[in-house]
Amino acid sequence: MPTITAFASSPDEGQGHARDMRVRWAFEEVGQPYDVELRSFEALKQLEHLCLNPFGSIPTYEEGPLVLFESGSIVLHIADRHRGLLPDDPDGRARAITWMFAALNTVEPPIVEWEAFMLLEKDAAWFHDRLPLLEENIRARLGRLSDYLGEREWLDGRFSAADLLMVTVLRRLEPSNFPGSHNIVEQFPNLSSYVERGKSRPAYKRAFGAQLAVFRAAQR
Amino acid sequence: MPTITAFASSPDEGQGHARDMRVRWAFEEVGQPYDVELRSFEALKQLEHLCLNPFGSIPTYEEGPLVLFESGSIVLHIADRHRGLLPDDPDGRARAITWMFAALNTVEPPIVEWEAFMLLEKDAAWFHDRLPLLEENIRARLGRLSDYLGEREWLDGRFSAADLLMVTVLRRLEPSNFPGSHNIVEQFPNLSSYVERGKSRPAYKRAFGAQLAVFRAAQR
Numbered sequence: 001m002p003t004i005t006a007f008a009s010s011p012d013e014g015q016g017h018a019r020d021m022r023v024r025w026a027f028e029e030v031g032q033p034y035d036v037e038l039r040s041f042e043a044l045k046q047l048e049h050l051c052l053n054p055f056g057s058i059p060t061y062e063e064g065p066l067v068l069f070e071s072g073s074i075v076l077h078i079a080d081r082h083r084g085l086l087p088d089d090p091d092g093r094a095r096a097i098t099w100m101f102a103a104l105n106t107v108e109p110p111i112v113e114w115e116a117f118m119l120l121e122k123d124a125a126w127f128h129d130r131l132p133l134l135e136e137n138i139r140a141r142l143g144r145l146s147d148y149l150g151e152r153e154w155l156d157g158r159f160s161a162a163d164l165l166m167v168t169v170l171r172r173l174e175p176s177n178f179p180g181s182h183n184i185v186e187q188f189p190n191l192s193s194y195v196e197r198g199k200s201r202p203a204y205k206r207a208f209g210a211q212l213a214v215f216r217a218a219q220r
Numbered sequence: 221m222p223t224i225t226a227f228a229s230s231p232d233e234g235q236g237h238a239r240d241m242r243v244r245w246a247f248e249e250v251g252q253p254y255d256v257e258l259r260s261f262e263a264l265k266q267l268e269h270l271c272l273n274p275f276g277s278i279p280t281y282e283e284g285p286l287v288l289f290e291s292g293s294i295v296l297h298i299a300d301r302h303r304g305l306l307p308d309d310p311d312g313r314a315r316a317i318t319w320m321f322a323a324l325n326t327v328e329p330p331i332v333e334w335e336a337f338m339l340l341e342k343d344a345a346w347f348h349d350r351l352p353l354l355e356e357n358i359r360a361r362l363g364r365l366s367d368y369l370g371e372r373e374w375l376d377g378r379f380s381a382a383d384l385l386m387v388t389v390l391r392r393l394e395p396s397n398f399p400g401s402h403n404i405v406e407q408f409p410n411l412s413s414y415v416e417r418g419k420s421r422p423a424y425k426r427a428f429g430a431q432l433a434v435f436r437a438a439q440r
Contacts, residue, residue, distance in 0.1 A: 054368035055361065055365075057326075066315070068318045070318050072325060073314070073318040073321040073322075080314075094297050094300075095288065097293050098293040098294075101290035101292045101324070104324070105325065106275050106277075106290065109332065109333075113329075113333055124346070126345065129344075130346070144270075145274065147270075
């Protein structure tokens with residue numbers, strides 16, 4: 001059975017924004033049971049963990065002698081080993097992988113930059129002057145994504161690993177993450193509906209519940 | 221023969237930092253001829269191009285009815301269709317793909333953030349106060365990468381698509397990109413040597429020459 005690593009106490013307090021959520025969701029979609037090893041923040045910087053992931057982050061993936069990291073790579077690996085997360089035809093598979101990279105390399109970076117800014121520079125003199133620039137970067141990318149999505153249910157035909165990643169990326173903008181902020185996704189109704197479609201999948205709900213249970217257990 | 225798109229006149233003036241360089245290099249490594257369609261900046265925002273890439277960037281990849289975008293996805297597609305860019309054994313292949321994602325999702329984002337800051341905020345009141353934060357983010361990631369690489373020649377065994385991407389990502393820090401800036405990579409001698417090993421490959425040189433020829437022709 002594969003083993004992944006996750007935060008012992010997630011900094012998002014069980015909202016499912018840590019990147020083990022993506023891997024849990026992928027396992028649930030394909031019906032693959034998995035084990036989880038929890039890591040304290042201190043443990044992430046220790047050699048035992050750095051031997052699994054040299055950058056000291058979660059999740060990692062172990063199955064026998066195979067060790068992987070990077071949530072996108074782990075989701076792709078699960079999708080390659082099981083049916084259900086990538087189309088069977090080679091061209092459809094290649095297009096879904098294009099959208100996996102688009103989620104992680106084109107849509108996510110300005111969101112992560114905004115998140116880090118909100119957390120680490122909120123007391124800086126330039127906070128209020130810079131914030132609109134970062135929001136506009138996100139809005140520009142989401143506008144392109146919304147234009148493309150139109151009335152499609154999923155990015156390209158049936159639900160795939162690309163939708164799984166894109167939904168988790170867009171969820172990072174939920175205001176629960178930063179109380180009082182507005183959710184830029186809501187300016188694009190088709191993207192809001194798309195995120196909700198993802199969150200209503202039974203596999204998503206099982207994965208969300210599993211990571212929330214870890215956080216709640218840590219609070220006891 | 222596959223067709224890719226590239227800038228008609230690259231903003232880096234032929235230094236090979238535009239993302240078609242990655243795809244050209246991959247084609248050269250596997251010996252696959254390709255066609256290039258050049259795009260003006262205006263053309264990138266027109267529907268003809270947005271139908272290939274909804275985010276309006278280069279490169280795109282067309283082969284018969286198949287259309288792909290995202291340089292990482294295109295390099296992976298080329299590596300899947302030809303021998304030479306990914307190990308044959310499944311575990312080695314999965315590890316190389318992990319490193320492809322690490323190059324694009326863990327190492328490149330702080331570099332792109334720094335690049336955009338250097339270009340777009342150099343006259344802002346906060347420029348000199350914020351710049352060290354961005355450089356420290358890059359240094360932290362490169363420190364982890366350097367610790368991992370140690371005396372390895374390539375990231376994991378033989379040269380792979382992961383090294384191809386990682387070298388192009390690290391090259392973005394070359395001071396030619398921002399005259400007068402120091403190159404953070406040079407603080408890590410094993411990373412400097414690694415980048416030079418990549419640049420000395422015949423396939424790299426052919427790809428670099430091809431993109432430089434496009435820029436020079438545009439200057440005439």
